Amino acid sequence: xxxxxxxxxxxxxxxxxxxxxxxxxxxxxxxxxxxxxxxxxxxxxxxxxxxxxxxxxxxxxxxxxxxxxxxxxxxxxxxxxxxxxxxxxxxxxxxxxxxxxxxxxxxxxxxxxxxxxxxxxxxxxxxxxxxxxxxxxxxxxxxxxxxxxxxxxxxxxxxxxxxxxxxxxxxxxxxxxxxxxxxxxxxxxxxxxxxxxxxxxxxxxxxxxxxxxxxxxxxxxxxxxxxxxxxxxxxxxxxxxxxxxxxxxxxxxxxxxxxxxxxxxxxxxxxxxxxxxxxxxxxxxxxxxxxxxxxxxxxxxxxxxxxxxxxxxxxxxxxxxxxxxxxxxxxxxxxxxxxxxxxxxxxxxxxxxxxxxxxxxxxxxxxxxxxxxxxxxxxxxxxxxxxxxxxxxxxxxxxxxxxxxxxxxxxxxxxxxxxxxxxxxxx
Numbered sequence: 067x068x069x070x071x072x073x074x075x076x077x078x079x080x081x082x083x084x085x086x087x088x089x090x091x092x093x094x095x096x097x098x099x100x101x102x103x104x105x106x107x108x109x110x111x112x113x114x115x116x117x118x119x120x121x122x123x124x125x126x127x128x129x130x131x132x133x134x135x136x137x138x139x140x141x142x143x144x145x146x147x148x149x150x151x152x153x154x155x156x157x158x159x160x161x162x163x164x165x166x167x168x169x170x171x172x173x174x175x176x177x178x179x180x181x182x183x184x185x186x187x188x189x190x191x192x193x194x195x196x197x198x199x200x201x202x203x204x205x206x207x208x209x210x211x212x213x214x215x216x217x218x219x220x221x222x223x224x225x226x227x228x229x230x231x232x233x234x235x236x237x238x239x240x241x242x243x244x245x246x247x248x249x250x251x252x253x254x255x256x257x258x259x260x261x262x263x264x265x266x267x268x269x270x271x272x273x274x275x276x277x278x279x280x281x282x283x284x285x286x287x288x289x290x291x292x293x294x295x296x297x298x299x300x301x302x303x304x305x306x307x308x309x310x311x312x313x314x315x316x317x318x319x320x321x322x323x324x325x326x327x328x329x330x331x332x333x334x335x336x337x338x339x340x341x342x343x344x345x346x347x348x349x350x351x352x353x354x355x356x357x358x359x360x361x362x363x364x365x366x367x368x369x370x371x372x373x374x375x376x377x378x379x380x381x382x383x384x385x386x387x388x389x390x391x392x393x394x395x396x397x398x399x400x401x402x403x404x405x406x407x408x409x410x411x412x413x414x415x416x417x418x419x420x421x422x423x424x425x426x427x428x429x430x431x432x433x434x435x436x437x438x439x440x441x442x443x444x445x446x447x448x449x450x451x452x453x454x455x456x457x458x459x460x461x462x463x464x465x466x467x468x469x470x471x472x473x474x475x476x477x478x479x480x481x482x483x484x485x486x487x488x489x490x491x492x493x
Contacts, residue, residue, distance in 0.1 A: 072098045075127050077167035082123070085163065091116030093276045098124050106249045106268045110256060110275035115399070118160045121146075121220050121250050126165045128248070129193060129218065140171055140191025141215035147197060147239060149226040151176040151346055152353070157222065158196040170194060175211075177201045178346035185210045199227075199235035206242060213242045219267075224253040224260055233263070240267050255392055285382075285398050286409045289422065289435045293444045294415040297385060298326065300441045301413065302333045304383075305363065312356070313381040315365045316397050318388065323365045326385060330363055337363040368393050376400065384412040387421040391428040416443065 069082050069090055082088075090098065093111045100107055101124035111117040129143055146161075148154045158174035165172065172194040175184045181204065188195075188210055195202075195211070205211035221227070227236060249268050253260050264271070292300050305313060317323045320341040330337040338352035338361045355361035357376060368388060379401045388394055401408025412433070414422055426432055437443070 067095050072123075073102050074098070074123055075130070077130075078123055078127055078164060081164045081166055082119075091120070093117050093274065094120040094123075096274045096276070097121065100272045100274065101125070101248075101250065102127065104128075104248060106271040107251070108264055108268055108271040108273050109250065109252045110273075111252060111254070115276050117252055118157055118222075119164065121222075121252070122157070122160050122164055125194070125218050125220070126161070126168055126170060129170060130168050140193055142188075142192060142195045142211065142213060143215055144194040144218035144220070145197065145202075145213065145216050145239075145243070146194070146220040146222060147199060147202070147227075147236065148222045149198065149230050149232060151178055151198060152349065153223065154196050154198055155350075161194055161196065165194075172196065175201050175205060176346075177204075181205070199232045199239060203235060203238060213239075214244060216243050216247055218248050218250075219243055220250045220252070222252050224251050224263065225255045225257065228257070228259055228263070233259070236263070254396065285401055287398065287412075287433045288410070289412045289414050289433045290438055290441070291435055291443050292413050292415060292438070292441050294417070295444075296441050297413045297415065298329050300438060301326075301383060301385060302330065302335065303438070303441070304411065305330075305335055306333075310381050311359065311362060312376075312379060313363050313383055314356075314376070314379060314400055315363055315383045315385050316388070317365060317367060318386045320367055322386065323367055327363075327365045330365070335363055336361055337365060339365045341367040368396065380408055382408065382410045384410070384414075387412060387414060387418045387425065389421065391421075391424045394425045395429065 067090060068088050069079055072090065072095070074082070093109065093115045094117075097107060097109055097117075097120040101121065107121075109117065109120070111120070125144055146154075146157055148157055154174050154176045158172055161172045170193045171191060173184070173187045173192040174196040175188075176198040177200050181201070184201070184205065185208075188205065197205075202211065206213065221236065227233070249271075251264050251268060251271075290300065301315065304310070315326065317326055320339075320343050323339040323341050327337045327339040338355060340349050340352045344352070352361065352364060356364040365385075382398055382401045384394070384397060388397065398408075398410040401410060412422070422433070
């Protein structure tokens with residue numbers, strides 16, 4: 067199948083061709099025709115499957131063809147809600163790229179930057195608004211954003227929205243939208259909470275799903291068993307030995323991202339960290355430097371990396387495995403995109419073996435293990451690390467159990483001792 071067979075307009079096909087694409091991804095082939103027919107859609111797809119173009123292209127076409135007289139008013143006719151600033155910026159960039167031959171205006175609003183330029187942009191009028199929940203509600207509260215004319219609503223990465231605690235904000239936004247509109251919900255996973263949320267605003271949705279193996283089959287996956295103390299040295303060895311010019315590295319924590327970035331810089335490798343504690347300007351500059359090649363290694367946490375769209379990224383490294391197996395799929399989905407091949411390497415210490423087993427159960431395959439010469443695991447050190455990790459996992463439970471130790475009833479604690487008790491033990 068080609069894009070020409072999906073029913074897209076000449077303007078959109080021209081924009082797609084400008085990007086060098088001719089074959090849609092599975093999620094695009096499945097979702098675009100359904101959306102063009104006007105159906106609500108519940109889509110199971112994560113970042114890296116081409117889902118952004120999957121809803122951007124039909125959204126642009128419907129807004130352009132339906133009620134063309136509304137273009138001149140530039141009301142907010144489409145709203146795309148995303149969990150992170152990076153993803154919001156990427157979605158708006160996609161809208162700008164594919165809509166460049168159409169008379170539609172778009173804007174993106176998110177926190178962490180000044181609100182006044184965003185207010186001015188909205189004042190001039192936009193047809194499509196991409197937003198994070200907090201900043202959107204702030205603008206609505208100030209009377210600067212009017213959602214009364216929204217015809218098209220997209221909730222992107224709904225599972226991450228809920229993970230980040232946005233459920234109440236989402237419900238507030240839904241109450242501000244007109245009842246008559248087309249709705250799309252994209253989520254990598256479908257918990258009971260996601261299903262409950264979807265049932266509350268989707269109307270007879272068509273279910274579109276992309277199998278997990280379709281999202282990772284272009285990625286070569288390898289595990290390098292290594293002692294925890296040797297991980298950083300192994301990473302430097304791989305980057306320099308393989309002459310990698312662009313690699314995205316994942317850590318579990320913000321502190322870990324900062325520490326690893328400093329260590330890599332000490333090894334003579336230009337690196338930058340991107341995580342939630344970084345200002346939006348710092349995050350934007352780090353990503354721009356990485357895309358341009360000025361930064362060789364981008365060290366990121368999971369939340370910060372959601373929505374990163376980096377063309378032809380060759381290498382992704384899991385410096386530490388995530389606690390949630392699904393996040394592994396999101397991580398390696400940064401590479402092997404749009405028909406390109408990619409490589410995912412995981413540096414796994416002994417105390418992470420259970421996490422690795424959970425990942426392999428999820429993706430239904432065993433990942434090849436390759437020990438790098440000179441970086442063989444140290445059994446004694448790994449046993450100590452595993453014991454320490456187990457102890458750390460037990461401590462919260464022990465604290466909880468300690469907190470639940472039986473106590474005397476309040477009445478017994480407050481009751482003053484009687485005469486017999488006061489005289490007990492006296493001769």
